Amino acid sequence: MASDGLKPAGPFSDAEREAIYRAIHERRDVRGQFLPDTIDEDVLQRLLQAAHAAPSVGLSQPWNFILVRSPGLRQDIRAAFEVANDEARAMFSGEKRELYSQLKLAGITEAPVNLCVTCDRTRGGRVVLGRTHNRDTDLYSTVCAVQNLWLAARAEGIGVGWVSIFRDADLRRILGIPDHVVPVAYLCLGHVRELYDIPELEARGWGDRNELANLIFEERWGVR
Amino acid sequence: MASDGLKPAGPFSDAEREAIYRAIHERRDVRGQFLPDTIDEDVLQRLLQAAHAAPSVGLSQPWNFILVRSPGLRQDIRAAFEVANDEARAMFSGEKRELYSQLKLAGITEAPVNLCVTCDRTRGGRVVLGRTHNRDTDLYSTVCAVQNLWLAARAEGIGVGWVSIFRDADLRRILGIPDHVVPVAYLCLGHVRELYDIPELEARGWGDRNELANLIFEERWGVR
Numbered sequence: 018m019a020s021d022g023l024k025p026a027g028p029f030s031d032a033e034r035e036a037i038y039r040a041i042h043e044r045r046d047v048r049g050q051f052l053p054d055t056i057d058e059d060v061l062q063r064l065l066q067a068a069h070a071a072p073s074v075g076l077s078q079p080w081n082f083i084l085v086r087s088p089g090l091r092q093d094i095r096a097a098f099e100v101a102n103d104e105a106r107a108m109f110s111g112e113k114r115e116l117y118s119q120l121k122l123a124g125i126t127e128a129p130v131n132l133c134v135t136c137d138r139t140r141g142g143r144v145v146l147g148r149t150h151n152r153d154t155d156l157y158s159t160v161c162a163v164q165n166l167w168l169a170a171r172a173e174g175i176g177v178g179w180v181s182i183f184r185d186a187d188l189r190r191i192l193g194i195p196d197h198v199v200p201v202a203y204l205c206l207g208h209v210r211e212l213y214d215i216p217e218l219e220a221r222g223w224g225d226r227n228e229l230a231n232l233i234f235e236e237r238w239g240v241r
Numbered sequence: 242m243a244s245d246g247l248k249p250a251g252p253f254s255d256a257e258r259e260a261i262y263r264a265i266h267e268r269r270d271v272r273g274q275f276l277p278d279t280i281d282e283d284v285l286q287r288l289l290q291a292a293h294a295a296p297s298v299g300l301s302q303p304w305n306f307i308l309v310r311s312p313g314l315r316q317d318i319r320a321a322f323e324v325a326n327d328e329a330r331a332m333f334s335g336e337k338r339e340l341y342s343q344l345k346l347a348g349i350t351e352a353p354v355n356l357c358v359t360c361d362r363t364r365g366g367r368v369v370l371g372r373t374h375n376r377d378t379d380l381y382s383t384v385c386a387v388q389n390l391w392l393a394a395r396a397e398g399i400g401v402g403w404v405s406i407f408r409d410a411d412l413r414r415i416l417g418i419p420d421h422v423v424p425v426a427y428l429c430l431g432h433v434r435e436l437y438d439i440p441e442l443e444a445r446g447w448g449d450r451n452e453l454a455n456l457i458f459e460e461r462w463g464v465r
Binding site: 037087105164176225 | 245246247248249250251252253256257258260261262263264265266267268270274286287289290291293294295296298299300301302304305306307308309310311314325328329332333341344346359365368370371372373374375377378380381384385387388389391392393395396397398400403405406407408409416417418419422425426433434435436437438439440441442443444447448449450451453456457458459460461462463464
């Protein structure tokens with residue numbers, strides 16, 4: 018049974034399973050609930066280990082983790098966010114623009130730790146197993162790492178907010194990211210005392226959640 | 242404290258936290274360990290609910306789930322995989338090609354349920370909050386859904402294998418996927434009795450895991 022490095026597997030206990038679903042369903046994208054408390058280095062290492070345990074195409078592990086903690090650098094990042102956010106706001110009109118203006122979309126300077134998760138598109142060499150027919154699978158692997166970290170963070174009482182409103186060039190310049198590397202996710206991390214019960218954009222009337230049943234097809238696209 | 246839809250939050254119990262890390266670290270990409278047993282509809286629904294609970298840019302929820310169960314359709318998909326896999330094998334040379342030939346890379350017909358997770362690039366309209374500066378964030382949201390499902394599956398004793406070796410046009414044709422929709426992940430799902438203790442590609446000598454410490458930078462790219 019345990020030949021070839023195989024180990025017995027099976028379902029978790031009910032309590033363990035419930036914990037997984039709790040993390041999945043209580044995880045939130047945090048903008049305004051960060052506490053200034055520092056994050057323990059042990060906790061941060063566990064979160065990064067969780068990210069590093071993600072699946073990666075051809076075992077390429079294309080990710081890097083840039084920890085951004087200095088207040089000066091976070092100020093620079095926030096300024097870059099503000100520039101992009103002004104551009105973004107202008108893309109909406111009427112009531113949507115007004116509502117957009119009221120949303121707090123980033124906790125860059127409030128969260129004590131920022132983390133840029135990147136994807137090195139050259140990692141693993143010229144030909145990567147599993148990446149031969151879809152070149153974007155390395156980006157996908159990197160996102161798996163982000164989601165692992167996000168769920169682990171929920172269990173640790175650490176909130177995570179993913180900020181994607183940046184001009185790509187700004188993030189590259191401020192963090193010194195080379196051309197062959199893609200900044201996939203810019204995350205704000207910090208302790209949280211409270212979290213939204215439902216996604217904040219739903220709570221604030223920006224949008225509704227879809228019915229899962231409407232998103233499932235049987236055998237082929239569009240067939241129910 | 243509970244104003245505005247905010248609820249008290251904080252770290253999970255030690256046992257709950259350990260369960261999260263167990264799922265993260267024991268999750269494997271399954272190729273050859275599928276059992277033929279059917280998956281309970283209740284379990285399948287919980288997995289899809291876990292996927293649907295993923296974060297999505299601007300609450301756009303760009304995903305759909307195509308459940309592929311008919312043996313005929315899975316045969317067609319496997320044939321498409323074999324064509325692409327022959328092309329992929331030819332991209333390697335020498336010892337790598339020999340090792341590649343020995344790897345089992347897909348359990349499409351052995352796994353009783355296949356699942357194509359797609360991203361509708363028009364979901365949420367012309368301008369999506371958070372997608373204004375990086376158009377790929379909808380693809381990233383879809384991958385978060387995949388990783389949620391993958392971890393939930395581990396807890397349920399369901400193995401998951403992500404198959405990415407397809408010509409894009411083949412998958413679209415067989416599953417009837419329209420042009421504005423991207424097939425992000427093709428997953429094989431089934432019960433498993435055993436799992437690799439370490440990633441299979443590591444166990445089989447295809448590659449090694451990197452040291453996490455070498456992947457972490459402080460403040461800027463390249464700085465340790």
